[in-house]
Amino acid sequence: MYDNISLRDYLATRRSVPAFQMCEPGPDKVEIESILKLAVRVPDHGKIAPWRFIVYRGNKRVEIGEALLALALEKKPELDEEMIKVERSRFTRAPVVIGVISTAGPHPKVPEWEQVMSAGAVCLNLLMAANAHGYVANWLSEWFAFDERAFPLLGVKPGEKVAGFIHMGSTTFPIVERPRPELQDVVSWVGDED
Structure with missing residues (x-):
């Protein structure tokens, strides 16, 4: 997907693909480890x-x-057929899903907030690493990332938090751009002007 382009070009076009638009093939075990x-x-x-x-x-x-x-x-016994289908397919939309589990906690030298941000950085690196291997990816959390009743079936231990679920696979859909923030809306300058 992104073969033979510069890092700058990649970052200028990086885009997540919705999990429901993913299909096989996904990365195999060797690719996942890479x-x-x-x-x-x-x-x-x-x-x-x-x-x-x-x-x-x-x-x-x-x-x-x-x-x-x-x-x-x-929680909602009145779920309609469409939502039942959605719930049932949460982990089958993409061939591979990787849970990033934050183990952040008190530490004598490292503030917990820095540990949490490191988990977020891992999530973004997973997206970019999947792209580098030729796969599309999406970072999702969804309701069960915050519902501790789901943790045992997901393999999340007590005291841990879910930073996200990274879905990976291929797609047959065109990858389209979405609106991005205007810099003047999100940037403040402090210091001398050029």
Whole structure:
């Protein structure tokens, strides 16, 4: 997808693809390990790696979808057929989903906020590493990232938080641009003018 372009050109065109627009093939185990090796190259004050990964592949994604659907129906028994389908497919829309789990916590030298930001940096690196391997990707959280009832079935331990679920695969859809912020709306300048 992004072969043989400069980093500047890549960043100028980087775009997430909606998970529901993804299809096979997805990265295999060797490619996933290569993607993860790139992903961990983020700012990490104290070298404490305040995050970990859970890779969801194969039929286990179907089981997780059924379990998430059961949890969703407990909360909203009136879900219509379309939403039942959505809940059931949360982990099967893309061939591979990687959970980025924040293990941030009190530390004598590293503020917890810096640890949380490091987990966010890992999520972005995963998107870019997937693209570098020729795959499309999307960073999602969704309701179950914040519902501790779902944590045991997702492999999230007590005290951990979900930084995001990175969906990876291929697509047959055209990749279209979306509106981006205007710099004057998000930039403040302090200091001498050029």
